[in-house]
Amino acid sequence: MSYRVVKFQQTPNPNALKVILDRPLPEPIRSFRHADDAEGDALGEALFALPGVTGVLLSGPWLTVNKSPAAAWTAIRRGVERVLSATA
Numbered sequence: 001m002s003y004r005v006v007k008f009q010q011t012p013n014p015n016a017l018k019v020i021l022d023r024p025l026p027e028p029i030r031s032f033r034h035a036d037d038a039e040g041d042a043l044g045e046a047l048f049a050l051p052g053v054t055g056v057l058l059s060g061p062w063l064t065v066n067k068s069p070a071a072a073w074t075a076i077r078r079g080v081e082r083v084l085s086a087t088a
Helices: 044-047 074-085
Strands: 007-008 016-022 030-032 051-060 060-067
Touching: 007 074, 016 074, 030 044, 044 051, 044 074, 060 074
Parallel strands: none
Antiparallel strands: 007 016, 016 060, 030 051, 051 060
C-alpha cells in the first residue's frame, strides 16, 4: 500500500523539510546522512535517487528530507510524493 503526503512542514533548517504521512512507516526509525548509508533500504534509496536530496530520516508517521542548498523544494516535493505513492 502506498503512502500519501498529508502535508509538508517547514523546519528551522531551510534545507530540511518534514513530510507528514497518512500512516506510519515501518519500524525501526532510520537516519541516512549519505546515499551509501541507505543501501538496502528501498524507501531510503528511492528518496536519495531524487536530485538534490542529501539526507533522509524515516520516523513513524513522518519523514524528513534534507537537500543541497542549490536544489529547489518544488521538484523535491513532487519527487517525494511520487516515491511515496509508488512505495509498497
